[in-house]
Amino acid sequence: MIPNPTPPPTPSEAAALIKARARELGFAACGVARAEGPLDPEFARYESALARGLHGPLAYLAENVEIRRRVDTADILEGARSIVVVAARYDRADDDDDPPLARAIARYARGHDYHVFLRKKIRKLAAFVRTLGPDVHARPMSDTAPVLERAWAARAGVGFVGKNGMVITPGQGSWSLLAEVVTTLDVAPDAPIEERCGRCTLCLDACPTSAFVAPFVLDAGACLSGATIALRGPIPVRLRASAAEHLFGCDVCQEVCPHNARSRAEAPLASRHRPHERWATLTLVDLASIGLPDGPSFEELARGTPLHRAGPEGLARNACLALSRERDAASAAVLQRVCREHPSDVVRDAAAWALARRSE
Numbered sequence: 552m553i554p555n556p557t558p559p560p561t562p563s564e565a566a567a568l569i570k571a572r573a574r575e576l577g578f579a580a581c582g583v584a585r586a587e588g589p590l591d592p593e594f595a596r597y598e599s600a601l602a603r604g605l606h607g608p609l610a611y612l613a614e615n616v617e618i619r620r621r622v623d624t625a626d627i628l629e630g631a632r633s634i635v636v637v638a639a640r641y642d643r644a645d646d647d648d649d650p651p652l653a654r655a656i657a658r659y660a661r662g663h664d665y666h667v668f669l670r671k672k673i674r675k676l677a678a679f680v681r682t683l684g685p686d687v688h689a690r691p692m693s694d695t696a697p698v699l700e701r702a703w704a705a706r707a708g709v710g711f712v713g714k715n716g717m718v719i720t721p722g723q724g725s726w727s728l729l730a731e732v733v734t735t736l737d738v739a740p741d742a743p744i745e746e747r748c749g750r751c752t753l754c755l756d757a758c759p760t761s762a763f764v765a766p767f768v769l770d771a772g773a774c775l776s777g778a779t780i781a782l783r784g785p786i787p788v789r790l791r792a793s794a795a796e797h798l799f800g801c802d803v804c805q806e807v808c809p810h811n812a813r814s815r816a817e818a819p820l821a822s823r824h825r826p827h828e829r830w831a832t833l834t835l836v837d838l839a840s841i842g843l844p845d846g847p848s849f850e851e852l853a854r855g856t857p858l859h860r861a862g863p864e865g866l867a868r869n870a871c872l873a874l875s876r877e878r879d880a881a882s883a884a885v886l887q888r889v890c891r892e893h894p895s896d897v898v899r900d901a902a903a904w905a906l907a908r909r910s911e
């Protein structure tokens with residue numbers, strides 16, 4: 552007698568199994584959306600943001616625009632029926648005790664390169680989804696494909712999009728990174744969650760550079776995260792005094808969010824975001840010296856951390872701006888050397904601006 556093979560799970564059973572596995576892997580929230588068809592009206596909002604130039608320095612957002620419209624074609628996964636979205640929280644209870652250099656870095660980026668472990672985790676979830684039926688295809692993604700991750704997370708009920716643009720999971724907050732598994736498996740979808748910002752505008756009011764052109768709509772060209780991470784070239788003068796307080800990324804619109812006030816516990820995957828040991832010994836002077844003839848090697852200094860993304864010129868530029876807030880002789884000396892000897896106009900210009908500000 553040939554034993555009966557286990558029948559594939561029903562869509563509801565599949566959803567329950569996948570959510571249990573996601574929890575086991577340490578994800579704080581998991582939801583499912585139907586993947587068939589275009590992502591409208593969210594895609595229309597995306598197009599409108601591009602038409603208004605709100606992508607700022609992120610030129611790549613204007614490329615392959617149509618791919619972001621749907622995930623069920625050959626660009627992402629032919630025949631996709633469901634998209635499973637997970638949130639990996641990174642809030643830690645003791646982040647106020649982080650070394651000073653780490654505190655100038657956005658919380659998500661203080662540790663080792665999170666992409667590495669997040670991708671491992673989401674691949675494991677995709678591998679699990681493939682076991683749930685014959686010929687099930689599943690594609691894991693985390694910042695790896697041109698997909699509107701926040702829009703899908705909102706559809707999947709992982710959270711709602713707040714006025715600061717962040718996906719906020721009720722009761723858990725927005726200190727989270729998103730990842731997805733797009734699959735041909737039919738998984739029971741979740742309902743989206745109503746927006747719960749109400750009349751609150753704390754994030755919009757607190758933004759140091761007034762980067763929100765309206766609730767929910769961010770001008771990436773004015774956002775300090777865009778300026779300190781993605782922008783190649785000089786940081787616009789009007790953003791510099793604020794950029795001087797943020798070496799890499801910015802968390803202000805999340806820090807003031809009341810939904811985050813409740814989420815001060817250590818999240819399961821947060822240990823990966825604990826400050827890299829390097830940030831305990833390195834100083835802004837070291838970072839500002841990157842690119843000087845006898846300066847430290849950018850590769851050695853930034854390797855394995857998210858700061859690598861800013862590139863050597865960007866990191867030295869940001870450090871020079873930050874040194875505008877110091878008053879000690881060592882930082883004045885390095886700024887003067889950068890002005891004289893640095894091969895990059897962008898870094899020299901940042902150092903000159905910092906020296907001028909110090910003497911104001």
Ligand code: B12
Pocket residue numbers: 593594596597600609612657658659693694696697698699700701702705712715716717718719725726727728729730766767768769771774776777780781799800801802804
């Ligand atoms: C480009 C980018 C940036 C740019 C531009 C951000 C922006 N708001 O446009 C910059 C460099 C500035 C940036 C900054 C940050 N980013 Co970023 N970024 C991205 C990236 C790669 C693409 C986003 C994008 O397409 N932006 C264009 C805008 C138009 O689209 P959108 O932000 O996705 O917004 C859509 C939805 O919100 C949707 N929507 C859904 N419901 C509603 C309701 C209303 C009323 C409206 C108007 C819109 C709306 O409409 C929009 C269009 O579809 C995504 C990863 C990804 N592939 O999605 C990460 C991502 C959005 N970033 C992330 C993070 C963590 C950050 C920072 C917190 C990092 C930091 N600390 O410095 C900041 C937060 C700034 C902010 N308040 O948004 C996370 C967000 C996680 C979360 N919980 O929401 C993501 C999802 C990466 C990840 N895999 O986890 N980022």
